Amino acid sequence: MTLVLVEVEDGAGNGAISEMSREALTFARRIAVPLDALVVGRAAAGVAGELGEYGVSRVYEASGSAFESYAPAAWAAAVVAASEASGDAGKAVLAAGTPRGSEVLAHVACRLGVSMAANVVAVENEEPFTVSRQVLGGAALEEMRLDDATVVLTVAGHTTEAQPAGTAVTCQVQPLDVAVSEQDLAARVVRVEPGEADASGNLKSAKVVVGAGRGAGGPGGFDDLLELTELLGGSLGVSRVVTSLGWRPHHEQVGQTGNRISPDVYIPCGISGAIQHWAGCSSAKTILAINSDPDAPMVTKAHYAVIGDMHEVIPAVNAEIRRRRGA
Amino acid sequence: MDVLVCIKRVPDVAGSVALTEDSMDVDARHVGYAVSPHEECAIELAVQVAKATDGAATVLTVGDEDAVEQLRDALAVGCGAAVLIEVEPRRYGPTDVAAAIADVVRDHEAQGRSYGLVLLGNDAADTGDFQVGVRLAYELGRPVVTGAATVEAAGESLVARVEAPEGAAVFEAPVPAVVTVMEGGVEPRYPSIPGRMKAKRVQIETVTPAREPVGSGRVRLHLPPVPPSQVEVLGKGAEAAPAMVDLLERLGVVR
Incomplete structure (x- = not known):
C-alpha cells in the first residue's frame, strides 16, 4: 500500500491537515489508491473525515509518551511500523517536503536501507520506477530511478494542487503499536520557544x-x-x-x-x-x-x-x- | 571537543542554468564554485563550538581535487585541519557520501581523533538530497538533529535550536552527535589576510574511499521550460501608482 505521513496543524477543533500534506496525498493517489495515512503524536479521529475525502481508507495513529515531544527517530519508527502493517504490495512511503517530512523520511530510508528522493514533482515511469525531482532549488529537475522494494519520497511543496479524490472513502482509524527504543529518543525537542512577532508575520x-x-x-x-x-x-x-x-x-x-x-x-x-x-x-x-x-x-x-x-x-x-x- | 564540518563544492549559479552535453551535470564553466549558505554557517558553528570547548575544527569534503579551494576557504576562517575524500563526484550518491565520511570518522577515531560533533549543511545547494547528515548518523550509530540554526555544547550533550515560524524548537542530544545546519543562526566570518596565509600552508589529508559507490540513481537532468515573458508593464515611476492600485483592487488585496 501507499502510505502518507500526514502533518496536522493546530486549528479549530481537532486541527486540520496541513496544506502541503494535502498536496502529498493528492500526489500519492497517482501511485496507487486507496491510500493509508499516518498521524503521529495526536488523535487522528479529528482529521479522518478530511483524509477520507482525499482517498485515505485507513489512518494509523501513533500516540503515547514516546511522541509527546518531537523525536525524529521515534517518528521514523512509527512510519516503518505503519508501512509494515499496511501490507507489502507496491510499497511506497510519502511525506510533504517540509523540514519535518524530509527529516523523518530520511530516517525511514536509513531504517529500510533504501534510497530516498527529495522534492519530487512527478512520476515519470512505473517500471523502472522513475521520478522527476527538484534540484538547484527547482531551477533544474533530475530524473531519478528508485530501484528498491519500497519507494521513499517527499513531495515538493506547491507543485501539486491539493485536490480531494473524485469519490470520498470511509477512513477508519487504527491505533498503531510502535516499539520506540531509548536510542530513538536520544535527540528530541526539550522545549519550544515562541517566535517574536515582527513584520514577517506568517x-x-x-x-x-x-x-x-x-x-x-x-x-x-x-x-x-x-x-x-x-x-x-x-x-x-x-x-x-x-x-x-x-x-x-x-x-x-x-x-x-x-x-x-x-x-x-x-x-x-x-x-x-x-x-x-x-x-x-x-x-x-x-x-x-x-x-x-x-x-x-x-x-x-x-x-x-x-x-x-x-x-x-x-x-x-x-x-x-x-x-x-x-x- | 573536536568538531568535523563537512562541506560540498557546488556550482555558484545565480542566473540561468546550463547543463553539460550529456545532461548529467550542471555546466559550471562560466559560473564558478562555492559552498552553500547553510555550510558557511556550519563552518562558523564548527569554529565556535571547537573554540568554546578547547577543541579543534576539521573541515572535510567529498569531491575532486578542485574542491581543495573550498577546504582552503574554510581553513582561512578558523578550521585547523582539512580532509579531501577524493572521488569523481558524479558517481557518488548520498548513501556513498555518508559511507565515505563515516569511514574517515572511524579511521580518525582509531588514530585518537574523536569528533564529538559532526556538522553538515541541511541540504546540498545543487543535488538537494536532504539526507546525507541522517545517513551519516545511522552509519555511525549517533543521534542526529537536522536544520539547526545554532548548536552549543553543554557538557555531555548538545543543544540545537531549529527555527520555525511558530517558534524555535530546542533539541537536546548526547554527544557524540551529528547536526545539520540551516542558514540564519550565525554570521559567517570573513577570512583575514593572516588566515589566508595560514590556510595555504596547511597540509591537506587526501583519502581514497575503500568502498565502490552505489550511485545516486540519476538518469539525467533537464531544465523546466521557460515560458515566454508575458509581463504587462503598468507604467513607469510614481505615475504608475494609480494603475498599480487599480490592479491591487482587481486582485482583491486593496479594498
Whole structure:
C-alpha cells in the first residue's frame, strides 16, 4: 500500500491537515489508491473525515509518551511500523517536503536501507520506477530511478494542487503499536520557544507578501515597504542580499535557504530575481514586480511590473491607497 | 571537543542554468564554485563550538581535487585541519557520501581523533538530497538533529535550536552527535589576510574511499521550460501608482 505521513496543524477543533500534506496525498493517489495515512503524536479521529475525502481508507495513529515531544527517530519508527502493517504490495512511503517530512523520511530510508528522493514533482515511469525531482532549488529537475522494494519520497511543496479524490472513502482509524527504543529518543525537542512577532508575520501562509531586495538601499530603506505591507495586511519578505548585509533578520528571507512562500500576490521591490530567490517565490499566484531594470529576471518572469525606483513608486502607491480610502 | 564540518563544492549559479552535453551535470564553466549558505554557517558553528570547548575544527569534503579551494576557504576562517575524500563526484550518491565520511570518522577515531560533533549543511545547494547528515548518523550509530540554526555544547550533550515560524524548537542530544545546519543562526566570518596565509600552508589529508559507490540513481537532468515573458508593464515611476492600485483592487488585496 501507499502510505502518507500526514502533518496536522493546530486549528479549530481537532486541527486540520496541513496544506502541503494535502498536496502529498493528492500526489500519492497517482501511485496507487486507496491510500493509508499516518498521524503521529495526536488523535487522528479529528482529521479522518478530511483524509477520507482525499482517498485515505485507513489512518494509523501513533500516540503515547514516546511522541509527546518531537523525536525524529521515534517518528521514523512509527512510519516503518505503519508501512509494515499496511501490507507489502507496491510499497511506497510519502511525506510533504517540509523540514519535518524530509527529516523523518530520511530516517525511514536509513531504517529500510533504501534510497530516498527529495522534492519530487512527478512520476515519470512505473517500471523502472522513475521520478522527476527538484534540484538547484527547482531551477533544474533530475530524473531519478528508485530501484528498491519500497519507494521513499517527499513531495515538493506547491507543485501539486491539493485536490480531494473524485469519490470520498470511509477512513477508519487504527491505533498503531510502535516499539520506540531509548536510542530513538536520544535527540528530541526539550522545549519550544515562541517566535517574536515582527513584520514577517506568517510569511509562509500570507496572502500578500511585499518583497524587498538590494534596491532598498540600506537598513533604513524599509519604512515605505513596511507601510505598504500594513496597508495590504500582508507580510514582508526579503532577498538573501538583504539578510546577509544585516539590513533585516534572516527569518524574513524568501528563497532557497529561507522561506518558500505561496501568496496570492507577491510584490518584489528592487529584487533582481536570482534563481535562489525564485526558488522561494515561484509559487505566488500573481507577481507584480517593481524594479528600475526592465530586463531584470524578476520583471520578465512577473505577471505585472512597474518600471522605476521603488523609493519613488512605493510612497506614491501608499498615498494613492490612503487617498482612495479617504484617510 | 573536536568538531568535523563537512562541506560540498557546488556550482555558484545565480542566473540561468546550463547543463553539460550529456545532461548529467550542471555546466559550471562560466559560473564558478562555492559552498552553500547553510555550510558557511556550519563552518562558523564548527569554529565556535571547537573554540568554546578547547577543541579543534576539521573541515572535510567529498569531491575532486578542485574542491581543495573550498577546504582552503574554510581553513582561512578558523578550521585547523582539512580532509579531501577524493572521488569523481558524479558517481557518488548520498548513501556513498555518508559511507565515505563515516569511514574517515572511524579511521580518525582509531588514530585518537574523536569528533564529538559532526556538522553538515541541511541540504546540498545543487543535488538537494536532504539526507546525507541522517545517513551519516545511522552509519555511525549517533543521534542526529537536522536544520539547526545554532548548536552549543553543554557538557555531555548538545543543544540545537531549529527555527520555525511558530517558534524555535530546542533539541537536546548526547554527544557524540551529528547536526545539520540551516542558514540564519550565525554570521559567517570573513577570512583575514593572516588566515589566508595560514590556510595555504596547511597540509591537506587526501583519502581514497575503500568502498565502490552505489550511485545516486540519476538518469539525467533537464531544465523546466521557460515560458515566454508575458509581463504587462503598468507604467513607469510614481505615475504608475494609480494603475498599480487599480490592479491591487482587481486582485482583491486593496479594498
